[in-house]
Amino acid sequence: MNKVLRQLRLYGLIPIITIDDAKSVRPLAQALIKAHLPVLEITFRTQAAEEALHIISEEFPEILLGAGTILTPENAEKATKAGARFLLSPGFNPRVVDYCREHSITIVPGINSPTQIELALEKNIRVLKFFPSEASGGIELIKSMAAPFPDIHFIATGGVNNSNIATYVAFPGILACGGSWIAKEKDIAAGRFEDITVTAKSAIRNMLGFKVASIQLGGIGEKDETAIEPVFSELLHQPVKKSNTTIVVSDILEFKIPGTTDLSHTICLTTNDYERALFYMQQQGYNVQDKTDEQGLRELWITEVIGNYSIKITKAGVHEQR
Numbered sequence: 001m002n003k004v005l006r007q008l009r010l011y012g013l014i015p016i017i018t019i020d021d022a023k024s025v026r027p028l029a030q031a032l033i034k035a036h037l038p039v040l041e042i043t044f045r046t047q048a049a050e051e052a053l054h055i056i057s058e059e060f061p062e063i064l065l066g067a068g069t070i071l072t073p074e075n076a077e078k079a080t081k082a083g084a085r086f087l088l089s090p091g092f093n094p095r096v097v098d099y100c101r102e103h104s105i106t107i108v109p110g111i112n113s114p115t116q117i118e119l120a121l122e123k124n125i126r127v128l129k130f131f132p133s134e135a136s137g138g139i140e141l142i143k144s145m146a147a148p149f150p151d152i153h154f155i156a157t158g159g160v161n162n163s164n165i166a167t168y169v170a171f172p173g174i175l176a177c178g179g180s181w182i183a184k185e186k187d188i189a190a191g192r193f194e195d196i197t198v199t200a201k202s203a204i205r206n207m208l209g210f211k212v213a214s215i216q217l218g219g220i221g222e223k224d225e226t227a228i229e230p231v232f233s234e235l236l237h238q239p240v241k242k243s244n245t246t247i248v249v250s251d252i253l254e255f256k257i258p259g260t261t262d263l264s265h266t267i268c269l270t271t272n273d274y275e276r277a278l279f280y281m282q283q284q285g286y287n288v289q290d291k292t293d294e295q296g297l298r299e300l301w302i303t304e305v306i307g308n309y310s311i312k313i314t315k316a317g318v319h320e321q322r
């Protein structure tokens, strides 16, 4: 997988933009940068597309810029000359694919069947757009189709939105999801760029799926240690698990037992995806330590301690499997 595709994997989201007035691409780019989502695809469906690509590539080099609806080699040539670093097409057009391969252009052709995946494999293409996703069967079809093709990754578009994004990105075969819901044509036309920032942030939130999973309290005393178990298990009927170092209530509340000199508290969150979570936190300027605990479980620790509280992040589902 090349660098551009690896970057798309980390962003996990591609706003698909159809633009009528090329000038509105400037505030749009700023709205996405503000949301920490500097990536977009401009569709070749309007007269303004080529100029909008030029503006972004010249004025916003930090944006990972793509072009969509590439139906002909001529579109592919225009889009790349205007600065697009990756191209997508709704279907599998061998002429477009061959042109892009000859010119070392990253092309993600559209497919929605195993036969089309095999055609792509013949051309050595392993990242494919799954389109139209929801109408073709959505994530369930992708999962069943992916079984015989473990090396293939999909960019799902068509009907993906804030309410179903989490179910898509939880599947490792999904490289990213694209969609027009993040920056709707009517919001761009009406100049509602603040709303676009809000929607982009909530798309990131749903994709990463951060959830508070448990709280570890440090520095309990000898007396607390003997009181905790009967209160939680007998009075409040909660499952209590005791080890040499902790008392865990309902798999959520964890008391560090005395003897450990650690008096700090830890808030544990889960995410849908380590790599994307790490990437987005670093994008926002946080220092994050990528560690492995004594049981071999990966943990991301935000280095900045907030007061007496540390924050650690693990992958959703991993705790329950312990």
Ligand code: 3PG
Pocket: 016, 043, 068, 131, 157, 158, 159, 160, 178, 179, 180, 181
């Ligand atoms: C595409 O170009 O991939 C689709 O038009 C995006 O579909 P959506 O509008 O349902 O997000």
